[in-house]
Amino acid sequence: MGMSVTPHEGRSNCPVLACRKDLTQTCPGELQVRAAAGGGVAACKSGCLAFGTDELCCHNTYNSPATYRPSKYSDFFKSECPQAFTYAHDNPSLTHQCSASCELKVIFCH
Template sequence: MFRHCTVFVSVFILCIYSANAAEFILQSNFGWPLWIGIQGNGGFPALENGGLELQPGERRSVYSDDSWEGRFWARTGCNWDNNWCETGDCGGNGPQCEGHHGERPASLAEIAKNQWLGLDFYDISLVDGSNIPISMEPIGVQGDGSRYFCTKAQCGHDFNSDCPEELKLYRGADNRVVGCMSACTKYGTDEYCCEGVYNAKGNCRPNEWPVNYAAFFYDRCPDAYSYAQDDETSMFSCRANTYLITFG
């Protein structure tokens, strides 16, 4: 983390932490503009007032303190004359989401900074479905060689190309597929959403669902959350000042 420390005596150190202790680099690999949504978890601010624009190939940085928690997603097909985006829209709030969440389906990059033992925990989530490929990785640190420590969390698959018909989201004047819904988004049942009696750890079992839609997402992106209790194969940890989040 970024900090300035002054030693007064041998046993006292005054450390002044920067308000910009964490940097998130947002990179677009798309050939058209994206509007990024940013939402803080409960009690945490929406960085950049909840949104910013990325031009094709553009890279921008946003900053937080070193205890921030929240999520990033891409809004696609935005038309500000109508104040609406085809995917990821945050309630018609315009270019900046102002703390509002994104409409599902949307691929999410999530992080909780400075948690247990000072570790950051981060992931890519398809629990709300998917609208674009996305990845998140720590910069300037080296892992220990294990799969989930200081490595890239990613889902590089374009689910719009092979989404099950019943989960496809069609929009636009040409009625094209713009997103792939999760089973929870589509059907909203406790079983698919791991809620109610299925909320307890281990009670949500995709292989017992009417249709195991989690397997469809997991097979294509095994390091991303395919359902709400998919922690063992989807949660990454690290200690880093900088994270690169790539859209596309």
């Protein structure tokens, strides 16, 4: 199921962030969350959630654009969903464009 986060009623320049692909179809095995019933892939976790390391979670010495680098997991998400943020320092210029308050719509697509 795809989704988007879209600005709605606000005075800011918030970007639309979207991923229209069903990532359960292509999720790397180590990131897969299995459904209880039927055992199919129900979701795809981040590398941080799957492994909890400082490097994948952008913690401690990795908590800056100078020290943090994308991982094979963030690269997977970026290749599948180019408009989405895939790690903490993915695109700092976009995160600052949405400084004014605005209401956001989360839209799930199928």
